[in-house]
Amino acid sequence: MLRRIFLTGPTASGKAAAAHSLAVKIGGEIVAVDSMKIFREMDIGTAKPAPRLRAEVPYHLIDFVDPGTDFSTGDYIPMCLRTLTEIEARGKRVILCGGTALYLNALIHGLFEGPKAEWSVRMRLEEQAEREGLSALHARLASVDPAAAARIHPNDRRRIIRAIEVHESAGSAMSEMWRGPALRLEPGSFLLFGIEWERAALYRRIDRRVVEMVNEGLFEEARRLQARPGGLGRTARQCIGYKEILDADLGGAPIGEKGGGEIVSLIQQHTRRMAKQQMTWFKRFPIRWFRAVQSTQPEAVADWIVSEAAAEG
Numbered sequence: 675m676l677r678r679i680f681l682t683g684p685t686a687s688g689k690a691a692a693a694h695s696l697a698v699k700i701g702g703e704i705v706a707v708d709s710m711k712i713f714r715e716m717d718i719g720t721a722k723p724a725p726r727l728r729a730e731v732p733y734h735l736i737d738f739v740d741p742g743t744d745f746s747t748g749d750y751i752p753m754c755l756r757t758l759t760e761i762e763a764r765g766k767r768v769i770l771c772g773g774t775a776l777y778l779n780a781l782i783h784g785l786f787e788g789p790k791a792e793w794s795v796r797m798r799l800e801e802q803a804e805r806e807g808l809s810a811l812h813a814r815l816a817s818v819d820p821a822a823a824a825r826i827h828p829n830d831r832r833r834i835i836r837a838i839e840v841h842e843s844a845g846s847a848m849s850e851m852w853r854g855p856a857l858r859l860e861p862g863s864f865l866l867f868g869i870e871w872e873r874a875a876l877y878r879r880i881d882r883r884v885v886e887m888v889n890e891g892l893f894e895e896a897r898r899l900q901a902r903p904g905g906l907g908r909t910a911r912q913c914i915g916y917k918e919i920l921d922a923d924l925g926g927a928p929i930g931e932k933g934g935g936e937i938v939s940l941i942q943q944h945t946r947r948m949a950k951q952q953m954t955w956f957k958r959f960p961i962r963w964f965r966a967v968q969s970t971q972p973e974a975v976a977d978w979i980v981s982e983a984a985a986e987g
Contacts, residue, residue, distance in 0.1 A: 683869035684949040692975035693771035707772025742904035775955035784858035792843040821849035
C-alpha cells in the first residue's frame with residue numbers, strides 16, 4: 675500500500691515549498707490542511723501558492739469557502755476524507771500539507787461529531803476567558819464534565835470552550851460523545867513528516883515573511899476584504915495579519931502611509947507566538963523531523979521524504 679504523506683511544521687517553516695517539490699517528484703496532488711487557505715480572496719495573508727505553482731500541481735481544499743462564511747473543523751474533516759478518496763481513485767499519490775493543529779489532531783486522532791456551533795455561547799465564553807482567565811473556564815469544565823477536563827490541557831483554549839459550549843447548548847457531556855465513532859485517517863494509512871528549525875532562525879523567517887506580505891499588499895487586501903458585502907466572517911476575521919490591521923482600523927489607530935511599523939511588529943509577534951503554540955501541539959504526534967538550516971532547499975526535504983517513505987515499504 676502506498677501510504678499518504680503528511681507534511682507539517684510551524685508557520686514559515688517551508689513546508690509548502692517542500693510539498694510542492696515532492697508533488698512534482700512523485701506525481702502527487704496536494705491537500706491543504708490549513709484553516710485559512712480555505713477562504714477565497716485571502717491570498718497574501720494566508721501565503722497561498724502562486725498561480726504558476728497551482729498550474730504545475732493539483733491543489734485541493736484551497737479557495738472554496740466565502741470569507742464571510744464561518745467554517746469549522748467539523749466541516750473540514752469529512753470534506754478532506756472525501757477528497758483523499760477521489761485523488762486515490764485517480765491513481766494519484768496524496769500529500770497532505772499544513773500546520774493547522776486542530777485539523778491535524780482531528781485527522782489523526784479522530785473527529786467526534788457534536789452539535790453545531792452555538793456562536794452566541796462561544797463568544798460569551800471567549801469573553802469570560804479574557805475577563806477571568808482560562809484557568810477559571812477549565813475549573814468550570816471540571817465541575818460539569820470531569821472526564822473532558824482530565825483529557826483537555828488547561829491551556830487548550832479552543833477545546834475547553836467547545837466542551838463547555840456543548841454542555842450548555844446540548845446538555846450533553848463532550849466526554850460522552852467521544853465514545854462514539856470518529857472520522858479520521860485510518861491508522862497506518864499515512865506517514866507523518868515535519869520540518870523544524872532552531873527557534874531564532876524560524877523567528878527570523880517569520881519576521882521576514884511578514885514584511886514581504888506587507889510589501890505585496892497585505893494592508894490593502896485586508897481592507898478590501900473587510901469592505902466587501904458582508905465583510906469577513908468570524909472564522910476568517912481571526913487570521914493573523916488581517917485581525918491586527920482591522921482591529922487597528924476599528925480603533926482609529928494611526929496606520930501611516932506605508933502600513934504602520936507598530937502594526938507590522940504586532941503581526942510578527944503574534945505569528946511567532948502561533949509558531950510556538952504549533953510546536954507545543956506537534957509534541958502530541960509521532961512526527962519524523964527534518965532539521966532545516968539556512969541553506970536547506972525544498973528539494974532536499976522532498977528527497978529526504980522519498981527516502982524515508984521508501985524505507986517504510
